[in-house]
Amino acid sequence: MRKITNLFKSTNVKLAFRTINTIQQQLARQPHKEKNPSGIYKIICNTCKKAYVGQSGKAISTRHKEHINYIRTNNPQSAYATHILQNRHEYGPSNETVQLLKACNKGSHMNCWEAMFIQRYHRRGELITEQQLYENNPLFELIQETDTETCNTVTVQKQSSQQTHQQRKGHIT
Ligand SMILES: [Zn+2]
Numbered sequence: 001m002r003k004i005t006n007l008f009k010s011t012n013v014k015l016a017f018r019t020i021n022t023i024q025q026q027l028a029r030q031p032h033k034e035k036n037p038s039g040i041y042k043i044i045c046n047t048c049k050k051a052y053v054g055q056s057g058k059a060i061s062t063r064h065k066e067h068i069n070y071i072r073t074n075n076p077q078s079a080y081a082t083h084i085l086q087n088r089h090e091y092g093p094s095n096e097t098v099q100l101l102k103a104c105n106k107g108s109h110m111n112c113w114e115a116m117f118i119q120r121y122h123r124r125g126e127l128i129t130e131q132q133l134y135e136n137n138p139l140f141e142l143i144q145e146t147d148t149e150t151c152n153t154v155t156v157q158k159q160s161s162q163q164t165h166q167q168r169k170g171h172i173t
Contacts, residue, residue, distance in 0.1 A: 011138075036061055037103040040113045042121070043067060043080055044097045047089035050128040051121050052080040055114040057106035064094045079130040086130075116140040 036059040042051040043064060056063035070081035071091060084091050091097065102113045115134040121127045 037100065038105060038110075039103040040101040040110065040117050042099050042101055042117070043091075044099075045080075045083060045087075045089045045128060046092035046097060047087070048128075050083075051126050052078075052083065052128050052131055053101070053114065053118045053121055054078070054080070055106075055110050057110070060098060060100055061094060064098050067091075079128065079132060083128040083130045116143060120145070 038057050038059060040053065040055050041060045041063070042053045044051045054063065067078050067080045068091060069075075070077040071084050074085060076082040076085055080091075083089065101117050104110050104113055115137065118127065118131065118134060119136060119140050122131070122133055
C-alpha cells in the first residue's frame, strides 16, 4: 500500500483504493476462444525491431494486411506504415512480426488495454517514434506484467494458442 501511496505523493491525485479494484475488474481476463481474435497487437519493424502497438476490432491478421497495403501503396495511413516508409525500413511476415498482446472486443476495454501497452512499450524504449502516445497513467504501472502478457509468445497464426496459453498458466500458478 505504501508503495502505491508514494506513487501519488507529488501529484494532486487523491487516492481512492477502490478505483484500483475497478480498473482490475475492467481489465479482468475475458475468455476468448477465437483462433484469430480481435484485440491489442504489436507489429515489429524487421529492421530496427521496434514495435508499433495497435488495436483492431477485426481479426488481427486482417489489420496486419491493411498496414502492409499502406506500405505497398506508399500510403502513410498508420504510424507503422509511416515508420517503414520514412526510414526505409523493412516489414516482415506476420508470423514473425505480429504478436497478439491481448484478445478483447472493441469498446472501452480495448482503448484501456491499448493505452496500457503503449505506455509499457514506451517505458521500455521499444516503441517506434512515430507511435502516438496517450497521457501517462500511473495506474497502469500497478498492473503486473505477468498478469497481462501471458499471450506474449503466441502468434496470431498458431492454431493451438488457447491450449498453449492454458498450459503455461498452469505452470506459473
Ligand atoms: Zn524500423
